[in-house]
Amino acid sequence: MHEYGLFSFDSKDEFLEKSMQFWNPDKTQFWQDSGVDLVIDRREGYLLWDMNGRRLIDVHLNGGTYNLGHRNPEVLSSVRDAMGHFDMGNHHFPALARTALAEKLVATAPPSLTKVAYASGGGEAIDIALKSARHATQRRKIVSIVKAYHGHTGLALATGDDRFSKLFLSDQDSEFPHVPFNDLDAMEQALRGRDVAAVIMETIPATYGFPLPDPGYLEGVKSLCEKYGSLYIADEVQTGLMRTGELWGITKHGVEPDILVTGKGISGGVYPIACVLLSDKAGDWLEVDGFGHISTFGGAELGCFAALKTLEITTRPEVRSMVHYCADLVGSVLRQVQQNHPNWFTGIRQNGVIFGLEFNHPEGAKFVMRELYELGVWAIFSTLDPRVLQYKPGILMTPDLTEELLDRTALAIERAEQSVGSNSWKAA
Amino acid sequence: MSLDVTQSLASDRQSPQVKAFSEISQAGHALERATWAAREFGTYSATDINRIVSAVADAASRHAEEFASATVDETGFGVVEHKIQKNLACSTGLLDEYAGADFVTPRVDSEKKVLEIPRPAGVIFALAPSTNPVATVYFKVLLSLMTRNAVLISPHPMAKVVSNRAAEILAEAAVGAGAPDGVIQSLPEPSLPLIEAVMKDERTKLILATGGTAMVRSAYSSSNPALGVGPGNVPVFVDSTADVRAAAAHIVDSKKFDNSVLCTNESVLIAEDSIADSLVREMSRLGAHFLTVEESKKLADVMYPTGRLNSEVVGKDAHVIAGMAGINSGPKTKVLVAPISAPVPEEVMTHEKLAPVLGFLRVTDAERGISAARAIVRIAGAGHSAAIHSTNSRTIMAYGAAVPVLRMTVNAGNSTGSAGLGTSLATSMTIGTGFVGRSGVGENLQPSHLVNWTKVAHSTLSQDPMPNYSGLDPWRSHDQPVPEYPVASNAQRDYSVAAPTSVADGVISKLGASADGDRISAVSDAALRAEIRRLVAQELANMSKG
Numbered sequence: 001m002h003e004y005g006l007f008s009f010d011s012k013d014e015f016l017e018k019s020m021q022f023w024n025p026d027k028t029q030f031w032q033d034s035g036v037d038l039v040i041d042r043r044e045g046y047l048l049w050d051m052n053g054r055r056l057i058d059v060h061l062n063g064g065t066y067n068l069g070h071r072n073p074e075v076l077s078s079v080r081d082a083m084g085h086f087d088m089g090n091h092h093f094p095a096l097a098r099t100a101l102a103e104k105l106v107a108t109a110p111p112s113l114t115k116v117a118y119a120s121g122g123g124e125a126i127d128i129a130l131k132s133a134r135h136a137t138q139r140r141k142i143v144s145i146v147k148a149y150h151g152h153t154g155l156a157l158a159t160g161d162d163r164f165s166k167l168f169l170s171d172q173d174s175e176f177p178h179v180p181f182n183d184l185d186a187m188e189q190a191l192r193g194r195d196v197a198a199v200i201m202e203t204i205p206a207t208y209g210f211p212l213p214d215p216g217y218l219e220g221v222k223s224l225c226e227k228y229g230s231l232y233i234a235d236e237v238q239t240g241l242m243r244t245g246e247l248w249g250i251t252k253h254g255v256e257p258d259i260l261v262t263g264k265g266i267s268g269g270v271y272p273i274a275c276v277l278l279s280d281k282a283g284d285w286l287e288v289d290g291f292g293h294i295s296t297f298g299g300a301e302l303g304c305f306a307a308l309k310t311l312e313i314t315t316r317p318e319v320r321s322m323v324h325y326c327a328d329l330v331g332s333v334l335r336q337v338q339q340n341h342p343n344w345f346t347g348i349r350q351n352g353v354i355f356g357l358e359f360n361h362p363e364g365a366k367f368v369m370r371e372l373y374e375l376g377v378w379a380i381f382s383t384l385d386p387r388v389l390q391y392k393p394g395i396l397m398t399p400d401l402t403e404e405l406l407d408r409t410a411l412a413i414e415r416a417e418q419s420v421g422s423n424s425w426k427a428a
Numbered sequence: 429m430s431l432d433v434t435q436s437l438a439s440d441r442q443s444p445q446v447k448a449f450s451e452i453s454q455a456g457h458a459l460e461r462a463t464w465a466a467r468e469f470g471t472y473s474a475t476d477i478n479r480i481v482s483a484v485a486d487a488a489s490r491h492a493e494e495f496a497s498a499t500v501d502e503t504g505f506g507v508v509e510h511k512i513q514k515n516l517a518c519s520t521g522l523l524d525e526y527a528g529a530d531f532v533t534p535r536v537d538s539e540k541k542v543l544e545i546p547r548p549a550g551v552i553f554a555l556a557p558s559t560n561p562v563a564t565v566y567f568k569v570l571l572s573l574m575t576r577n578a579v580l581i582s583p584h585p586m587a588k589v590v591s592n593r594a595a596e597i598l599a600e601a602a603v604g605a606g607a608p609d610g611v612i613q614s615l616p617e618p619s620l621p622l623i624e625a626v627m628k629d630e631r632t633k634l635i636l637a638t639g640g641t642a643m644v645r646s647a648y649s650s651s652n653p654a655l656g657v658g659p660g661n662v663p664v665f666v667d668s669t670a671d672v673r674a675a676a677a678h679i680v681d682s683k684k685f686d687n688s689v690l691c692t693n694e695s696v697l698i699a700e701d702s703i704a705d706s707l708v709r710e711m712s713r714l715g716a717h718f719l720t721v722e723e724s725k726k727l728a729d730v731m732y733p734t735g736r737l738n739s740e741v742v743g744k745d746a747h748v749i750a751g752m753a754g755i756n757s758g759p760k761t762k763v764l765v766a767p768i769s770a771p772v773p774e775e776v777m778t779h780e781k782l783a784p785v786l787g788f789l790r791v792t793d794a795e796r797g798i799s800a801a802r803a804i805v806r807i808a809g810a811g812h813s814a815a816i817h818s819t820n821s822r823t824i825m826a827y828g829a830a831v832p833v834l835r836m837t838v839n840a841g842n843s844t845g846s847a848g849l850g851t852s853l854a855t856s857m858t859i860g861t862g863f864v865g866r867s868g869v870g871e872n873l874q875p876s877h878l879v880n881w882t883k884v885a886h887s888t889l890s891q892d893p894m895p896n897y898s899g900l901d902p903w904r905s906h907d908q909p910v911p912e913y914p915v916a917s918n919a920q921r922d923y924s925v926a927a928p929t930s931v932a933d934g935v936i937s938k939l940g941a942s943a944d945g946d947r948i949s950a951v952s953d954a955a956l957r958a959e960i961r962r963l964v965a966q967e968l969a970n971m972s973k974g
Contacts, residue, residue, distance in 0.1 A: 074453045081446045212918045245914035252916070312450070318457035321610050321911075325464035328911035350917040398460060399467050 002041070002051060012039055012051045035370040038378065043070035046394050046401060048378060056378040057405050061392050063206065064238045067265035068313055069394055075268035078309040079302055088300035097304035104311055105262075105277055108247055112256035115283035117276045118299025122237045122263030123151030125274035126200070128293055129259045130155040132278055133198035133231040135285045135292075136258075141196040143230070145181040147384045149207035150200060150235055159200055161207075161384055181211060184220045191228040198231040198259070199224075203249040206238040209365075209388025210349045210356030218253045231258035231282055237274075241265040242314045242395050244352035245323050252351075258282045268310040273303030314395065323395045326402055327352045330393055333406045337413055344417040355391035356382065359416070365389035367420050371412035377405060451617065452625045458580055459631035461610040462551040466578035466633075468608040468910050470548050473903040474532040480605040481523065481573050487601035488519035488566045491594065495562040498590040503558050505743025510686035511563070517849055518566040518857060525848075525855055531575045531879050533901060541894040543884035545902065548576040550633035552878065553626055555647070557639045559689035559743065559782060560857050561587035565594045567857040567873075568636055569612055573602065575879040577634075581614035582623050584639070592616055608910040627652060634878065638858045648866070655877060657858055658865035660691035661780040661809030662842055663801035665827060667794050667818040668702040674839065675817035676710030679786075682815075682841030683763040684715075688784045689743040691859060692813050692846040695780055696768065696787040698800045704790045708765075715762035717746065718788070719755065724766040724777070727753040731785065732776040746784040771803035778807050794823045801831045809833070811865020815842035834862045834870050848872055 002009045009015040016039070019028040031038065038056070042049040046069050048056045061067060068075060082097070089095045102116035117132070119125035130142050144150065144159035151157065157165050158176040165171040179186040190196065199221055204210045225232045234257035239249035241262070246252050248260065259282045263274035278286070285292045313319060331350050334357070338345045347358035359365055365381035368389050372379050382388040391409075393402065472480075496511035535544045554568035561584055572579035583591030595614035602612055615622065623643070627635050627650035637647035637656035644656035666675045682694055699707050708718055719727060730753040731741050741749050746764050750757035757764065766777045768789045773779075777787035791797045801814055814836040816827050824838055835853060837845030848855035854874040862870030869877055886894045 074450060077446050077449050081443050084443075212916050215916075215919050244916075309450075313453070313457075316454055316457055318454065318461040318610070318613075321461045322457065322464055324609070324911040324914055325461075325468075327914040331914075331917070348917055350914075352914040396457075396460070399464055 009051075012037075015039060015051065034366065036373050038373070045069040045071075046397060054376070056373070056376050057401065057408070058394075059377060059379045059392050059405065060390065061265075061394055062269075063264050064241065064243060064392065065264040065267065066269040067241050067243065067395055068268055068310060069396055070269060072268055072270070072310075072313070072396075074313060075270050075306050075309050078305050079268075079270055082302055082305035086301045086305070088297060088302060091294060091296055091298065095299070095301055095304075097301035097308075098299045101275075101299075101304040101307050101311075104308060105275055108311060108315060109260060109277050110248070110251060110256040112258065112279045113260055113277040114280050115278045115286055117278060117283070117286065117293065119263075119274040119276065119295055120272055120297035120300070121151075122261070122274045123153035123156045124295060124298065125237075125261045125263050125276050126150045126156035126159070126235065127153050128276045129233050129261050129282075130159070130198065130200070131293060132259060132276070132282045132285060133233060135288075136282050137197045137229065137231060139195050139197040139230075140175050142176050143187070143190045143196050143199045144176065144178055145201065145205065145208075146178045147181070147208040148178065148200070148202070148205060149384065150202070163384065181205065181208070182214045182217050184217065184224070187221055188224055191224050191230055194228050196228065196230040198233050200233040200235060202235040202237070203239040203244075203253070204349075204351060204354055206390065207382060207384050209358070209382035209385035210351075210354055210390065211385075212349050212351060213253075218250070218255055222255045222257075225258075231279075233257065233259040233261065235261050237261060237263040237265075239351075239354060241310070242320060242323050242352075243354050243392070245320065245327055246352075247315060249351065249354075266307045266310055267303060268306040271300065271303040271306040272297070273299060273307050275299070275307070319395060322397075323353060325399075326393055326395070326397050329399070329402055330355065330406065334409070337406075337410045341413060341417055344420070345413055349388075353393045353395060353397075355393075357389040357391050357413075359387055359389070361420050362387060364416070364420065367416040368412055371416040371419065372409065375408045375412045375415075377408050377412065448621060451619075451622055455580075455615060455622055455626050456629060456631070458610075458613050458615070459551055459553075459626065459629055462578040462580055462613060463631050464911075465608040465610040466548065466550040466576075469576045469578060469611055470550070471903055471906075472532070472576055472607075473901065473905045474530055476606060476903075476906050477532050477574065477576060480602055480607045481570060483605035484573055484598050484601045485519045485523040485570060487597055488570070488594075489516055491597055492516050492519060495590055495594050498593070499562050499587060502590050503561065503587050503743070505559055506686040506689050507684075507743075513849075514560060514563040514686065514857075515566060517855055518563045518570070521849075521855055522567065522570050526574060526875060529574070529875065531875055532903065534897065535881075536897050538894065541886040541888060543886075543894075543897050544881040545884065546575075547880045547882050549653075549878050549880070550577060551631055552577045552579045552634045552636060553582065553632045554579050554636040555582045555623070555639050555643060556584055556587070556591055558584040558586040559691075560638075560686075561591045562594045564638055564857040565591050565598070565614075567855075569595070569598050571873070571875045571878055573607070573611070574875040577878055578608075578611045579613075580626070580632075581612070582618045582626065583614055585618050588616070588618060603909075606906050606910070624650070627654075636858060636873065644867075648868075653868075655858070655860070655867070655869045655873060657691075657867050657869070657873075658811055658861040659780055659808055660693070660695075660812035660859065661778075661804060661807060662693060662695045662813050662815060662846075663698055663804040663831065664694040664696070664815040664817070664842060665698045665794075665797045665801050666700065666703060666707055667797060667816070667820060667823050668700045669820040669823070670703060670817040671819070671839070672703050672706050673710050676707055676714060676716075678817070678839070678841045680711055680714040680716055680763055682843040682845075683784050683786055685841065685843040687743045687745060688843070689782050690843045690847060691780075691782075693782070693843045694786060694815060694841075695809070696771070696778055696789060696804045697765065698771075698789045698791055698797050698804075700794065700797060701790050701792055711763070711765070715746075715760055716765050716786075717750065717757045717761040717763065718765045719767065721767060723753070723755050726755060727764065727766055727785065728776045729753070731781070731783070732779070735776070737779065737781065741785075742782045744783060749783060749785065771800040771807075773807045778804055780808050794818075794820075794826075798823075798827050798830045801827065805832055809865075811861030811863070811867060811870070812859055813837070813842055813846035815840070815845070832864045834860065834865070835872070846872075 039051040162171040234250040260277040349356035363386045492515035556564040599612035635647045635654035647654040768787045854872040856872030858873035860869035861867040
């Protein structure tokens with residue numbers, strides 16, 4: 001019997017049956033077929049426990065949502081404390097916690113960003129960003145990269161790969177041109193007509209397997225934006241919050257974006273919230289019609305407390321230093337592992353503790369994911385490029401846990417190589 | 429634009445428990461950063477360590493004067509010129525003392541067939557007292573660096589500004605010379621709950637506790653390894669065979685030194701009747717003011733108003749203390765000497781003083797002198813130190829055997845002598861009081877106490893040879909920043925341009941400043957100071973109580 005207060009399940013099997021029956025049959029089945037029978041139960045720090053008690057080190061972090069670890073005690077304590085006085089708040093009125101968080105976010109951001117709008121999740125935040133750009137430029141087109149991913153809401157979905165839009169007959173129209181990544185000429189072609197409201201870019205495209213922008217690429221895109229009167233939107237949902245070793249990854253490129261979007265990790269993994277940081281120009285609608293975008297749960301005040309604490313922890317000088325240590329150790333050990341498997345482990349994409357590990361098989365990352373899972377590590381393949389494993393250690397990883405993770409990883413990579421060579425198993 | 433609104437709003441809404449938890453968590457992150465640093469530092473070569481230790485000692489000595497006067501300004505304790513001496517002794521002095529010492533390179537004992545590989549403690553949590561704040565920071569930092577340990581300093585709240593500044597200067601010098609980032613850190617806002625939490629934290633590998641008895645006991649009950657020291661209460665015995673003139677000079681000089689704030693400072697003078705009068709004459713000539721019984725009573729009322737030491741007198745000039753007691757001693761007075769009729773605890777002048785005041789007891793012979801010294805140490809100061817002025821080797825030996833202390837100086841001032849200045853004891857701001865003084869260390873704290881050695885033992889049978897380890901060194905030299913700055917893997921690794929000039933840096937320092945409490949209002953600052961004074965008074969009281 002598995003007891004969880006308001007509900008219980010007799011067994012994992014019973015739970016999985018109900019998951020198929022009442023929730024999401026395809027997704028539930030997909031993981032069973034992939035050899036990952038994970039049902040996350042207890043969670044603490046960077047550790048997860050399956051319903052059956054198996055311990056896993058989490059380097060998926062749900063896209064950085066658990067950047068500070070699961071149930072970070074400081075975030076929990078702040079939200080608990082806030083619950084003694086606050087609830088979600090009323091989005092119609094000026095709100096204490098929303099304003100406090102906005103001020104802190106602006107203080108931490110590149111100087112171009114002066115206002116903050118709130119959403120309840122990353123997709124909505126991207127929609128706000130795109131709507132803001134359209135209002136500010138009075139143009140409609142939004143340029144994104146091929147294989148982009150910015151979320152599943154209306155406008156966000158249109159910027160992304162049709163993997164997620166066709167299903168819902170929502171695939172892109174002419175207002176959402178996609179250009180190849182790392183191709184400045186193609187970008188210039190797209191912008192030349194001076195009819196583009198904004199270019200939206202993840203600083204490193206996560207779902208595409210973290211291909212790194214060529215040196216100078218993002219800087220080039222920014223100057224093209226300036227040249228043709230388009231806004232630059234930095235999607236920092238997965239690259240922000242110190243994951244690159246600086247609070248916002250885009251600052252390492254010296255780019256001052258017109259809009260910056262943060263989600264996932266800013267919630268502290270505890271209370272959903274996403275934020276859109278806007279320049280004076282991009283935030284113009286907030287001067288003209290502040291009721292232009294309305295979101296009951298957007299910027300819920302309890303979420304603001306989670307975000308304030310998250311920001312405080314993340315910006316501690318000690319934490320920045322710890323991230324640099326962790327990035328240095330993980331990078332150098334993985335490079336050694338790579339030297340031992342040069343034909344299999346073909347590339348390491350690294351910026352800080354953001355890693356895309358490339359394997360020499362069209363679905364190589366699925367093999368490694370499964371071996372890692374067997375060895376007690378949870379990392380996920382890149383949906384839009386399954387050759388590449390997303391490998392995302394949290395920013396508060398301890399030296400001991402990092403060493404343990406690396407030991408397990410080296411073994412999993414070796415086993416996956418053998419399994420690809422000897423096994424006809426194909427990932428679903 | 430200012431962060432004030434955010435800051436005050438956030439903190440107004442935070443309960444005190446959440447705020448305390450946040451401070452403890454940030455200190456935890458300092459320990460975590462130190463753990464990373466120590467992990468790297470433990471691979472540094474002897475050459476690296478020599479370079480880093482010299483650079484840090486240099487930086488420390490360059491700031492010796494500045495920090496000496498800043499210390500006296502901030503704490504109100506002691507004498508600038510003597511603090512300079514201590515700061516120099518604990519910077520370039522230590523460098524000279526341990527020149528050639530090597531706590532890094534493996535050692536081979538071919539005869540015993542044992543290879544020894546040093547294993548640093550890792551992360552050291554070092555407490556510093558208000559009386560020797562900067563010298564102690566220097567001392568504990570350099571010892572930590574010599575032995576490849578990371579160190580987190582807890583400055584005394586009364587000296588936190590100068591101590592944090594000192595730690596910052598040393599940290600910059602260390603990292604500048606190639607040490608890992610975060611190898612030296614300090615707690616910006618030390619408080620008792622915070623210190624206790626750090627002492628208990630499993631990331632703390634060794635506590636160096638110098639301070640009041642309560643703090644030292646707390647270190648020992650933290651469940652982590654600790655090297656703590658007990659209070660001193662130093663008897664000095666002058667016997668009939670002493671060179672009275674020289675003894676008088678040593679005693680007065682020692683009492684003058686930094687206005688007696690060192691724990692090694694003489695507390696009670698015991699003199700054999702046969703030389704007592706001439707000792708009084710000689711000491712008076714040198715600036716000692718011998719009080720009448722009446723004056724002594726007035727002084728006791730000021731120094732021990734509730735039976736506990738009044739922190740207002742600590743480290744003050746003798747004539748200032750005399751003034752506080754309504755005694756007119758004149759500005760030339762360097763030491764106040766108060767007569768004691770018997771070495772018993774109810775005579776308050778038998779207790780530790782941390783001020784240029786000396787209790788004075790006459791005894792009929794050496795045997796009585798020795799038992800009086802034992803009585804003084806029984807009141808407080810077990811395991812600490814004692815002094816004797818004598819030319820009779822039997823008396824000196826008997827005194828050494830009978831008085832339960834772990835160091836004594838002969839025919840020299842004890843303030844500096846037992847701290848290793850002018851004697852061949854290890855120069856130390858931390859005086860181990862050993863088992864008798866409820867401590868895990870019986871020597872003056874020194875680098876060898878901060879490192880373990882892995883013993884790689886081989887069979888002693890003659891037919892089993894020991895492999896040749898000579899010339900092997902498991903460590904490597906470091907000539908790049910540690911850790912490396914996280915440049916994207918597809919970008920050129922060029923350290924000349926890799927240094928981040930990003931906006932985030934500025935922001936962090938901005939946030940850091942506000943989090944450090946720079947924005948505390950004048951009102952709450954005053955309250956904080958009052959609270960600190962209360963804590964210090966309590967700590968000193970506990971110390972003097974023993």
